[in-house]
Every structure is written in structure tokens, then in C-alpha cells.
Amino acid sequence: MFNLGILTLLLVATTSAYRFYQDEIPNGDHVPHPCKPNYLWWGVGHGNPLGGGPRNPFGQDFARYHRWTEELCRLDSDGDGMTNGQELGDPNCVWTKGNLPQESTGITHPGVCDPWGSDKCRVANKAVTCETGEFKCDGINDQDVMNITLRFPLTAIPAEETTYMCLTFELDMLEEDSEYHLIGSKPFIDNANVMHHIVITGCDATSSPLRKPGVCNMAPTGCQKTLQTWTLGMPGECVYREAGFKIGKLAGITRLNMQFHWTNPQKRTDYMDSSGLTLFVTKQLRRYNAAYLTTGQMHLDIPPRMPRVVKKSSCTAECTRLIMSEPVHLMTGWNHMHYLGYQQNVELNRNGEKLRDLTPDDVYSYDNPTVYEYNPPVEVRPGDSLETTCVFRSTSRSTTARYGEGSFDEMCFGIFTFYPAEAIEMSSCVTWDDVDLCRVNGTSLNDCDLMIFFNPSHPQRQRLFSKVLDNCNVYGGCRSECPAAVEEVRQHPCLRGSMEAYIGDLKQNGVSSLEVFKFFSALESCDCVDKPHTSTWRYPVSGAGGHTAVVSISILLAAFTMMLP
Ligand SMILES: *[C@@H]1O[C@H](CO)[C@@H](O)[C@H](O)[C@H]1NC(C)=O
Numbered sequence: 001m002f003n004l005g006i007l008t009l010l011l012v013a014t015t016s017a018y019r020f021y022q023d024e025i026p027n028g029d030h031v032p033h034p035c036k037p038n039y040l041w042w043g044v045g046h047g048n049p050l051g052g053g054p055r056n057p058f059g060q061d062f063a064r065y066h067r068w069t070e071e072l073c074r075l076d077s078d079g080d081g082m083t084n085g086q087e088l089g090d091p092n093c094v095w096t097k098g099n100l101p102q103e104s105t106g107i108t109h110p111g112v113c114d115p116w117g118s119d120k121c122r123v124a125n126k127a128v129t130c131e132t133g134e135f136k137c138d139g140i141n142d143q144d145v146m147n148i149t150l151r152f153p154l155t156a157i158p159a160e161e162t163t164y165m166c167l168t169f170e171l172d173m174l175e176e177d178s179e180y181h182l183i184g185s186k187p188f189i190d191n192a193n194v195m196h197h198i199v200i201t202g203c204d205a206t207s208s209p210l211r212k213p214g215v216c217n218m219a220p221t222g223c224q225k226t227l228q229t230w231t232l233g234m235p236g237e238c239v240y241r242e243a244g245f246k247i248g249k250l251a252g253i254t255r256l257n258m259q260f261h262w263t264n265p266q267k268r269t270d271y272m273d274s275s276g277l278t279l280f281v282t283k284q285l286r287r288y289n290a291a292y293l294t295t296g297q298m299h300l301d302i303p304p305r306m307p308r309v310v311k312k313s314s315c316t317a318e319c320t321r322l323i324m325s326e327p328v329h330l331m332t333g334w335n336h337m338h339y340l341g342y343q344q345n346v347e348l349n350r351n352g353e354k355l356r357d358l359t360p361d362d363v364y365s366y367d368n369p370t371v372y373e374y375n376p377p378v379e380v381r382p383g384d385s386l387e388t389t390c391v392f393r394s395t396s397r398s399t400t401a402r403y404g405e406g407s408f409d410e411m412c413f414g415i416f417t418f419y420p421a422e423a424i425e426m427s428s429c430v431t432w433d434d435v436d437l438c439r440v441n442g443t444s445l446n447d448c449d450l451m452i453f454f455n456p457s458h459p460q461r462q463r464l465f466s467k468v469l470d471n472c473n474v475y476g477g478c479r480s481e482c483p484a485a486v487e488e489v490r491q492h493p494c495l496r497g498s499m500e501a502y503i504g505d506l507k508q509n510g511v512s513s514l515e516v517f518k519f520f521s522a523l524e525s526c527d528c529v530d531k532p533h534t535s536t537w538r539y540p541v542s543g544a545g546g547h548t549a550v551v552s553i554s555i556l557l558a559a560f561t562m563m564l565p
């Protein structure tokens, strides 16, 4: 009835009908999954717990009332001693559609007996299963496929909303003089209450391994190549039969880093976890080497209480020409946003015309993502463009959501696996607003040398800074000679168009100094108060977190942070 697992690859099309209910009840868009608090009930595929059905008392009640009424609010549909209003954050039954409910935390499911697993609920919840789907992958049964299980030791989970934790594993079970392909992985989820995602990255000989689980916002230095990922709701990764991710000493990958993202919104102190993955590895090399590519937007600013906020990002024709040395073939693709994600798609275009949709999620489900398998794989040529569109819905939020790594920050990425790996060196084609981050060249971006801009003793930077600081006020007021100076300075590649806001964002990234803050303050002293980018300087493009595919940019940033005086 209520299979909370689902999770076959190539998921069945979901109807958007249950989205309707999100608006009709208080906190309807973030009712937690009954047995896994970091899942949401509407993300769980099979229909709608509120929509009726014999095993769903609240559903029947809802079917009777059709909308949130005081009477429905005062009922205890699941018989667990809490009224529907208490469970959904409307204890006084005063909520009306379109308004923020009285409480937004401690929400429980009105149709499932709480606390889950307690004696009184065991019988009532018999029909609700929490199993995950089955991992199916023919390739792992081939001869010569061996498996390697990597798991964290039992580790206490910090009482934090979001934690990234890394641990490095040596690949000393592999023969030094052989090449290997990694062809799939199956998660072992020990504590489903908190596991949000796992990323396996390959480490080269220069990496310094983490021998004990340690907090990490980025994969450790030298461990940047994404090899496998698991995210909430996936049964495992099964690589297309003609490709594999190269590992082993000959491939320059001698160890693997495993990064966990735990979500612990209730900040519980008693959670432990020893999750991990089983990797499937073969010496029978497949025809192609595989790799990851990420598209999407790294600058997000989603106002609260909006039914629909659309963010776009283009991996332009020019970018694909820059980053691709030959055509590639996409094997899989999926969308990645966080809790406010509503719809997403990545579109493939050629010669300015749409060829196809790659990841058309009409209903995006954060905790039950659709993995699109392309069989045959989809060709992308240099000169094609990849257009990512993310639709967010923030009706239940009272504050702005920005780009960031926490589960309650937002993201907008299309994630793809492709072959041949050799065709694309840079693993991402993302933008920051409309700044194409594909144009990184050494320490330069769009001809702006970031090393110069953030180096206080460089004469070029000194000239630029003096121009502004000598002509403009740092603390308030527009001086008459300032506009001309600013106009000139804004011709500089580091301050042209959206680059100014991009650099402004970086200044929060630890690469900054008081002088940089003064410079920006002076630079903007004559701008209108409603200039859009000035309010968006909070979240830097720092660590790639779980999204190590975006690492090339992060490496660049990490590089400055280290090199600056
Ligand atoms: C790993 O390999 C062993 C021995 O070949 C086998 O018994 C086991 O079932 C495999 N584990 C998985 C998860 O496939």
C-alpha cells in the first residue's frame, strides 16, 4: 500500500496530484517520513498518504473534509494521542491556506502512529514499510568481478543539522601492476535517520589520508575525482556495460575517500552510524573510462513564501567547446536540489535548437530522485549546450534560502556520468549567476587573475584599489568624483558585469581582508540602494561538499586561500 522504498532505477512516472495536498494542510510540504526523519512523506512515490485508501485513516478523514477545517484539525486520525493539528504544527487549529503555520518544527505524520517503532504503534503501522529498493545490476555477476566493502567504524553523529565526515581507505587489496574498473556500488545504510548522501572520490599518491572519520567540508586534497555517489533514495549505482571508472595504482588512484553527509535536524545526541558501500571492481577492463560531469547554478537566492522561483544556468556552446576535446556519451543523469526543489530539467541543445530533455522531473523529489539511464547513451558534442532549469517552492520558509551545503540551503545541479573520461578534464560546467565558470584558466577567470586581485602587494591590484579608495567614500555618501572612477574601474575584467558580484562573493571566502571590504564598500557608495547583487554576499563558493564534481573551482579557491599572505 505504502511502500516507502520504491527505488528502482528509471522510476515510474509520478503524478503531481499529491502535490496538491501540500498546499491544503499546514506544513504540507515538509511532513517527515514516518520512519526516516530526513525523508519527506510526499517524496515517497506511491501516491499520497492523505489522499485516501483503506490503511490511511487521515486520508479517509481528509477525503471527508476536502480541506483543513477545525474539525479535521481536532481529529486524531492515526489514533496516536496527538490531534492532526498538533502533528502538523497547528495546535490551536487556526491555520488557513497560504499562511505560515504556528509551528514549523517537530512536525509528525498525521496518518502514521508516532513514535515510530514504539509498542503502541507496532500494530497500527504494520502496513507501512521502510525498506529500500533492490539493487539490480547485471554487470556485477560477471566473472572476475570482485567486491570491496568500505564502511565507517561505528561513529557518533554530531548534534548538528548538517555534518560532512570523511574517511580514507587504502586500495591495498588491488594488485599494483593491474588496471581496474569500478563498475558499480551498493550502499549499506546503517542509520537511515541521518544518511543523506555518500560520495566516493579517488585519491592520488599526493593525498594525505584521513585514517579516522573526520569532519570535512571538501574531500581532502588529492582526492578530487568523483567515482561513485549515493544519495537518499537510490538503490546503488550500476555503470553502463561498456564503461567503468578506472582505479588502482596504474590509474593513479591508490586510495579512496568516502564522504558522508549526515542530516540531523533534531540535533539528537544519541545517533551513531556505520554506513558504507560495497564497490564492484573488475580487472576485465571495459571499453571506455567513465567520469562525472556537473551542470548548474552556484548562485541561489530564493526569497521566502514564494510558490515558484525559477533559476537557470547554461553550460554554453562556448563552454562545451572549451572543456570537451571530443564528443562524449552520457550514461546516466539526475537532478539535485534540496528540500525546496520542486521541478527540474536539463535540456540538451544543438545549434540553438532543443535536441531533448535529459532529466525532466516534473515532480522533483529530494529524497527519491529519478535516475535517468540513457540506453543507448546520449551523445553530447563540443558546441552543444546544456541548459539547467530549477524550480523552487518556498511557501513554508520564512527566510531566504541560498546556495550552500547544508540540507536547508539550496542547490541546483544536474549530475551526469559519461564516457570517455579523457574527453573532459574539468568535471563541471556550472555558472555563478551568469559567470561561466568553465572559463577558468590557471588562476584566471574571464581574464580576471584572482591571484592578482587578492594579492595586496601586487601593483595592478594597488592601482585598482587606489583609484576607488582615493575617490570614493568607504563609509557612506556618494562623493562627486566617485562615479567616474568607478565607471573606469568597472571596465577591469575582475569587476566587469557579474564578475563584480562573483568576486564580492569570494571575498567572504577567507581570501579577504579589511581592505577588500573597504574597496567594495567604496566601489558601491554611489550605486542605487536596490542593486541586486549587493545583498547576496553570504555564501561563498567554498568547499564542494558532497558535490565534488564542482571541485575544479574549489581547488582554485582553496589554492588562493593557502597562497595568500
Ligand atoms: C562479495 O563477494 C563474496 C565472495 O565472492 C560473496 O560471497 C558476497 O556475496 C559478495 N558481496 C556482495 C555484496 O555482492
Ligand SMILES: *[C@@H]1O[C@H](CO)[C@@H](O)[C@H](O)[C@H]1NC(C)=O
Binding pocket: 441, 442
Ligand atoms: C590561458 O592563459 C594563458 C596565459 O595566462 C594564455 O596564454 C592562454 O591563451 C589562455 N588560454 C585560454 C584558453 O584562454
